[in-house]
Amino acid sequence: MAQNTKFTDELRLAAAPIWEADLEHPFVRGIADGTLPTEKFKFYLIQDYLFLLDYSRVFAHGVIKASDEATMAIFAQLLDGTLNTEMDLHRGYCEKFGISAAEMEAAPIAPTTHAYTRHLLNVAESGTLAELVAGVLPCQWGYAEIGTTLAEQGGSPEPLYQEWIDMYASPEFLSFGEWLRGLLNGLVAAYSPSEKERIKNTFLMSSRYEYLFWEMVYTQEEWKI
Numbered sequence: 001m002a003q004n005t006k007f008t009d010e011l012r013l014a015a016a017p018i019w020e021a022d023l024e025h026p027f028v029r030g031i032a033d034g035t036l037p038t039e040k041f042k043f044y045l046i047q048d049y050l051f052l053l054d055y056s057r058v059f060a061h062g063v064i065k066a067s068d069e070a071t072m073a074i075f076a077q078l079l080d081g082t083l084n085t086e087m088d089l090h091r092g093y094c095e096k097f098g099i100s101a102a103e104m105e106a107a108p109i110a111p112t113t114h115a116y117t118r119h120l121l122n123v124a125e126s127g128t129l130a131e132l133v134a135g136v137l138p139c140q141w142g143y144a145e146i147g148t149t150l151a152e153q154g155g156s157p158e159p160l161y162q163e164w165i166d167m168y169a170s171p172e173f174l175s176f177g178e179w180l181r182g183l184l185n186g187l188v189a190a191y192s193p194s195e196k197e198r199i200k201n202t203f204l205m206s207s208r209y210e211y212l213f214w215e216m217v218y219t220q221e222e223w224k225i
């Protein structure tokens with residue numbers, strides 16, 4: 001790693017092909033130009049709701065694994081913000097598409113949503129705090145990058161898709177990703193090259209699942225049997 005280069009910069013460089021593919025995925029481009037079929041976006045909203053339930057559980061593990069009160073407090077804030085504020089906003093946003101809370105709660109979890117959340121929960125339960133952060137970072141950081149990129153490109157002509165872009169390009173959302181990157185850089189400062197490689201592999205695995213999530217919702221993936 002070059003002098004003064006942060007570990008998270010190295011992670012971002014390693015994941016560059018995946019993240020570039022995210023930005024070019026037809027689901028994301030459909031949000032940008034307003035052409036994404038509503039049914040695909042509704043499928044995404046339901047699967048994202050199911051994803052966020054387990055994402056919240058991962059943050060709860062962050063509270064447990066944190067070694068100081070300040071870090072515990074931030075993870076508790078992330079848990080509260082995701083489980084209460086973000087979920088409430090999500091439900092309100094879904095209502096604009098005619099999706100009720102009962103419909104989301106009753107929906108079956110799609111194969112990729114299930115696989116991605118099992119990956120995150122496994123890392124949260126059995127890994128270190130650094131691995132946990134590396135696992136959730138592609139979602140937090142990746143959405144912020146997509147939101148800001150689409151906003152810089154002019155946003156979407158579809159008002160409800162523009163609302164989605166605004167949410168993930170907001171300073172409040174970006175700040176959590178920045179905090180997570182700072183935490184991870186501090187946690188790995190004394191790590192050996194082999195330990196850092198393990199962290200990088202976790203980050204790349206979650207990055208791949210992020211891409212597969214876009215693919216899943218675009219194809220409206222179902223269980224084959």
